[in-house]
Amino acid sequence: MSPKAYISFSAAVIMQALANGYQYGFDIMDITGLPSGTVYPALRRLEETGLVDSKWEKATIAQREQRPPRKYYELTPDGKDALTEAVNRYRLLESRMPHPSKARPSREQG
Amino acid sequence: MAMFNSTKKDRVRLHLYLVNLIGVIVPQRLRSDWRQEWEAELRYRESLLADWTNLNWRTKLDLLRRSLGAFWDALWLQQLRWEDDMIKDLRFGVRMLFKEPGFTAVAVLTLALGVGANTAIFSVVNAVLLQSLPYPRANELVAIYNTEGGNSRWPFSPPAYLNLKNRNTVFTDVAALSNKGWPANLTKLGEPERLQGYQVSANLFSILGISPEQGRVFFNEEDRAGAEHVVVLSHELWQRRFGGDPQLIGQSLTLNGDSFTVVGVMPADFRFFTKTDLWVPLAFTAQDEIDPAGYLELIARGKPGVSLETVRAELDTISRQFSNQPDSAAHASASPPQELLTKGLGQPLLLLVIAVGFVLLIACANLANLLLARGNVRRRELAIRAAMGASRLRVARQLLAESVMLAFVGGAAGLFLANFGIKFIASGLPEYLAEANSHVAMLRIDATALGFTVALSVLTSILFGLAPALQLSKVNLNEALKEGGRAAGSRSKLRSMFVVSEVALAMLLLVGGGLIVKSFWRLTQVNLGFEPEGVLTARIDPSGDRYKEFAQVTAFYQQLLERVSAIPGVTQAGLINSLTASFTYSIDEHPPLPPDQERYAQINQVNGDYFKAMRIPLREGRFFNDRDVKGAQPVVIIDEALAQRDFPGEDPIGKHITCKVSRAAPNMSYQIIGIVGGAKYWTLSHEPFPHMYYSYLQDNWWSMSLRVRTLSGDPMKVAAPIRAELAAIDQNQPIHSFKPLEATVSGLVAAQRFTTLLMAGFAALSALLAAIGVYGVMAYTVTQRTREIGLRMALGAQASDVLKAMMKHGIKLIVAGITLGLGASFALTRFIRELLFGVEPTDPAILVTITLILLVVALAACFIPARRATRVDPISALRVE
Numbered sequence: 001m002s003p004k005a006y007i008s009f010s011a012a013v014i015m016q017a018l019a020n021g022y023q024y025g026f027d028i029m030d031i032t033g034l035p036s037g038t039v040y041p042a043l044r045r046l047e048e049t050g051l052v053d054s055k056w057e058k059a060t061i062a063q064r065e066q067r068p069p070r071k072y073y074e075l076t077p078d079g080k081d082a083l084t085e086a087v088n089r090y091r092l093l094e095s096r097m098p099h100p101s102k103a104r105p106s107r108e109q110g
Numbered sequence: 111m112a113m114f115n116s117t118k119k120d121r122v123r124l125h126l127y128l129v130n131l132i133g134v135i136v137p138q139r140l141r142s143d144w145r146q147e148w149e150a151e152l153r154y155r156e157s158l159l160a161d162w163t164n165l166n167w168r169t170k171l172d173l174l175r176r177s178l179g180a181f182w183d184a185l186w187l188q189q190l191r192w193e194d195d196m197i198k199d200l201r202f203g204v205r206m207l208f209k210e211p212g213f214t215a216v217a218v219l220t221l222a223l224g225v226g227a228n229t230a231i232f233s234v235v236n237a238v239l240l241q242s243l244p245y246p247r248a249n250e251l252v253a254i255y256n257t258e259g260g261n262s263r264w265p266f267s268p269p270a271y272l273n274l275k276n277r278n279t280v281f282t283d284v285a286a287l288s289n290k291g292w293p294a295n296l297t298k299l300g301e302p303e304r305l306q307g308y309q310v311s312a313n314l315f316s317i318l319g320i321s322p323e324q325g326r327v328f329f330n331e332e333d334r335a336g337a338e339h340v341v342v343l344s345h346e347l348w349q350r351r352f353g354g355d356p357q358l359i360g361q362s363l364t365l366n367g368d369s370f371t372v373v374g375v376m377p378a379d380f381r382f383f384t385k386t387d388l389w390v391p392l393a394f395t396a397q398d399e400i401d402p403a404g405y406l407e408l409i410a411r412g413k414p415g416v417s418l419e420t421v422r423a424e425l426d427t428i429s430r431q432f433s434n435q436p437d438s439a440a441h442a443s444a445s446p447p448q449e450l451l452t453k454g455l456g457q458p459l460l461l462l463v464i465a466v467g468f469v470l471l472i473a474c475a476n477l478a479n480l481l482l483a484r485g486n487v488r489r490r491e492l493a494i495r496a497a498m499g500a501s502r503l504r505v506a507r508q509l510l511a512e513s514v515m516l517a518f519v520g521g522a523a524g525l526f527l528a529n530f531g532i533k534f535i536a537s538g539l540p541e542y543l544a545e546a547n548s549h550v551a552m553l554r555i556d557a558t559a560l561g562f563t564v565a566l567s568v569l570t571s572i573l574f575g576l577a578p579a580l581q582l583s584k585v586n587l588n589e590a591l592k593e594g595g596r597a598a599g600s601r602s603k604l605r606s607m608f609v610v611s612e613v614a615l616a617m618l619l620l621v622g623g624g625l626i627v628k629s630f631w632r633l634t635q636v637n638l639g640f641e642p643e644g645v646l647t648a649r650i651d652p653s654g655d656r657y658k659e660f661a662q663v664t665a666f667y668q669q670l671l672e673r674v675s676a677i678p679g680v681t682q683a684g685l686i687n688s689l690t691a692s693f694t695y696s697i698d699e700h701p702p703l704p705p706d707q708e709r710y711a712q713i714n715q716v717n718g719d720y721f722k723a724m725r726i727p728l729r730e731g732r733f734f735n736d737r738d739v740k741g742a743q744p745v746v747i748i749d750e751a752l753a754q755r756d757f758p759g760e761d762p763i764g765k766h767i768t769c770k771v772s773r774a775a776p777n778m779s780y781q782i783i784g785i786v787g788g789a790k791y792w793t794l795s796h797e798p799f800p801h802m803y804y805s806y807l808q809d810n811w812w813s814m815s816l817r818v819r820t821l822s823g824d825p826m827k828v829a830a831p832i833r834a835e836l837a838a839i840d841q842n843q844p845i846h847s848f849k850p851l852e853a854t855v856s857g858l859v860a861a862q863r864f865t866t867l868l869m870a871g872f873a874a875l876s877a878l879l880a881a882i883g884v885y886g887v888m889a890y891t892v893t894q895r896t897r898e899i900g901l902r903m904a905l906g907a908q909a910s911d912v913l914k915a916m917m918k919h920g921i922k923l924i925v926a927g928i929t930l931g932l933g934a935s936f937a938l939t940r941f942i943r944e945l946l947f948g949v950e951p952t953d954p955a956i957l958v959t960i961t962l963i964l965l966v967v968a969l970a971a972c973f974i975p976a977r978r979a980t981r982v983d984p985i986s987a988l989r990v991e
Contacts, residue, residue: 044183065157
């Protein structure tokens with residue numbers, strides 16, 4: 001992918017949230033305060049440009065919790081580079097959201 | 111996923127219902143994925159917020175609001191749906207095109223011819239008429255000329271030019287070019303070469319706004335008499351003769367025996383007036399400044415914001431004040447240079463544009479028919495698509511996608527053809543266009559033409575694709591699936607309509623083409639008044655110290671003529687001065703005419719053998735002989751046109767004509783000694799302009815042109831001996847422009863030949879396309895009616911009955927088309943009346959011939975499939991379904 005792809009502020013916020021360990025759409029919405037209509041399209045766009053990767057949760061975990069398996073997102077190496085660049089641009093980014101380890105216990109992952 | 115739903119089945123969860131609903135618009139490929147993600151998120155959210163029943167309305171609303179975000183998400187995925195469908199359509203389209211390579215080849219070729227011809231013609235029209243001349247702010251430039259209204263135009267004399275230049279208030283500046291030319295013999299640098307030079311005022315280049323590629327242009331003081339000799343070269347000369355050496359600037363060249371310093375080289379794409387190798391400053395001597403002879407072509411740049419009307423009004427005033435003849439019709443006027451350059455070309459080019467447009471329409475009608483025919487074969491497939499839930503829009507889109515693909519492949523092939531066509535057309539354009547306009551000289555397919563082709567391809571695909579797409583997408587499921595393919599009535603009506611209009615358009619084009627061809631044939635049959643076959647022409651411009659005096663020049667020519675006449679194969683050697691000029695004259699024996707009725711005649715200086723070499727007949731009196739020299743009685747030979755105009759009912763021989771032609775002897779009276787036939791030197795479509803001839807031994811202007819009649823074969827064969835004879839007299843005089851006179855004459859009709867060739871080509875193409883159209887429809891009808899024919903034959907119908915029945919249908923279409931086309935011809939051909947010579951727009955011979963030709967071609971196209979119908983085997987025909 002091209003590292004020069006433009007990253008909007010909201011995309012940068014979402015990527016920062018992913019970098020900080022929030023991996024589900026709703027988590028990201030909660031922590032960033034962005035509406036769902038922004039978060040999901042942004043995640044799909046980032047996925048399409050190769051900055052974000054997605055994986056389906058293991059079915060066993062979903063079964064245990066009696067719900068459909070969820071999709072979880074993470075930054076690709078390209079995405080991490082792009083985020084570094086974006087952080088330089090948007091200075092307030094890192095201070096805007098708490099780290100998950102401080103905010104609440106990290107959850108089990110598939 | 112049943113187990114998840116089983117837990118709280120009884121409860122209606124609005125947000126999940128919403129996600130289900132929104133999911134409908136998500137492309138199918140992504141739907142399950144998308145829905146699963148959203149449901150998982152929303153359920154998890156719900157569980158985080160604790161049980162649905164225990165939630166307060168606020169949290170419920172929040173959840174609902176968040177679920178609505180799914181809508182944006184789904185919308186965002188829409189573009190993928192378009193992409194998906196489009197790729198599917200296109201992929202399917204490609205498969206269909208490859209599946210029927212015969213159909214595809216015919217369609218692509220038809221389109222390529224239509225689009226290619228249109229692109230080529232457009233490129234030419236764009237370069238010649240639409241693009242402004244290649245000078246900065248070309249719209250401010252005007253060419254200034256004298257006129258009596260109408261088409262008359264003549265150049266300015268130096269005093270008139272200087273007066274205009276100094277007194278006008280509408281131009282930033284006025285430049286002049288001497289149309290006498292400045293033939294330059296380049297010597298002392300290898301082989302002597304004769305170059306085409308022009309004298310121009312120093313401000314010409316700055317008025318045109320063109321900077322030199324190397325060095326500089328003229329300084330303003332360099333066009334004064336006595337200034338240092340400087341020269342500006344053309345890029346072409348600089349490259350050809352001097353290898354593009356930048357060191358040439360500042361060096362000197364020997365031109366006509368004098369030394370000139372090269373100060374600059376113009377850019378490769380600079381063109382002005384005509385083909386030019388070099389420019390030198392136009393310097394007026396004191397004598398020039400009072401010379402009444404007009405030889406200056408003027409070009410000026412208007413001040414910004416000054417309208418052409420203002421310019422013309424001022425030119426009118428200034429010129430009338432200068433000539434002191436306020437009542438005379440003669441006055442100065444101005445036009446955009448491009449308008450003058452393309453005079454007489456607008457109409458033929460417009461005609462060609464319309465003709466290629468028709469060709470494209472016919473091609474489109476053909477394709478629409480092909481698509482309809484193929485669509486009928488595909489009815490089952492389309493019906494199945496519809497049965498599986500494809501909407502009418504979806505089916506139409508699929509069909510249109512195929513048309514667009516065809517159009518683009520055809521357009522690409524057309525561009526390829528246009529690339530060749532453009533070269534052919536460029537070679538047929540009148541030479542002076544390319545010599546004066548670099549857009550025409552460097553004609554090629556540029557971005558504009560490319561854009562035109564793309565737009566045309568899209569337009570054609572809509573033209574030929576839309577009707578079939580709309581027709582075919584209207585599927586009646588029941589019928590189509592049951593029958594497996596028989597034509598619906600309305601569809602064959604549409605197809606018949608296409609064929610009729612095709613034949614009508616072809617008829618129109620053929621009539622137009624026929625008229626143009628006949629007109630051109632008439633033009634070539636015109637009696638020129640001389641016989642160009644077997645005559646060689648060549649130009650000589652004696653220059654240098656040995657040719658300063660009149661006697662030296664005439665002695666040189668006498669010697670040359672003697673030697674050339676002695677060359678084996680040469681019967682007569684004629685000589686005529688190279689510049690034909692028009693002058694006013696008076697007849698001594700007649701009362702003087704009022705100034706506004708002054709008459710003009712063209713004057714040339716010739717030798718006695720000129721008329722014999724050209725085979726211009728002597729009607730009365732005698733030709734010039736060796737005793738008609740300077741000092742003897744001045745004599746003149748007039749042509750029939752002048753005799754009829756000025757001496758109706760009297761014998762001109764022995765009368766006297768006075769004309770202000772020679773600066774040295776302004777009022778010399780010439781005795782008429784002979785009358786010769788009129789000769790059409792300049793144009794074939796008009797009667798010869800009154801002409802008179804002087805003996806070159808009494809008056810000549812140095813530069814002359816040989817007219818050598820040869821015994822037989824190629825006249826160019828004597829070019830080398832003539833060159834050798836000239837070298838024997840003077841090594842340093844180049845002779846140039848060897849050309850058979852026939853080539854010059856055929857050059858007179860170059861523009862007409864160009865139009866004729868293209869029109870005939872387009873007409874033939876349209877007839878061919880129309881024939882293909884008729885053939886296609888008939889072949890299709892036969893295939894469709896195979897069963898019926900089989901049945902008839904089984905019941906005892908003869909082959910001839912079947913043939914008759916089949917032909918009847920075809921003939922109906924053809925006759926309808928031809929009748930329509932004839933009507934349109936009557937209505938439209940009068941618009942090309944001005945382009946015709948010796949032919950009426952409703953020439954009955956042409957109309958009858960064309961009708962017969964088209965009838966025969968169309969009937970043949972109709973007969974081949976009809977005859978196939980008679981060979982139907984009843985048994986196998988009845989077994990078809």
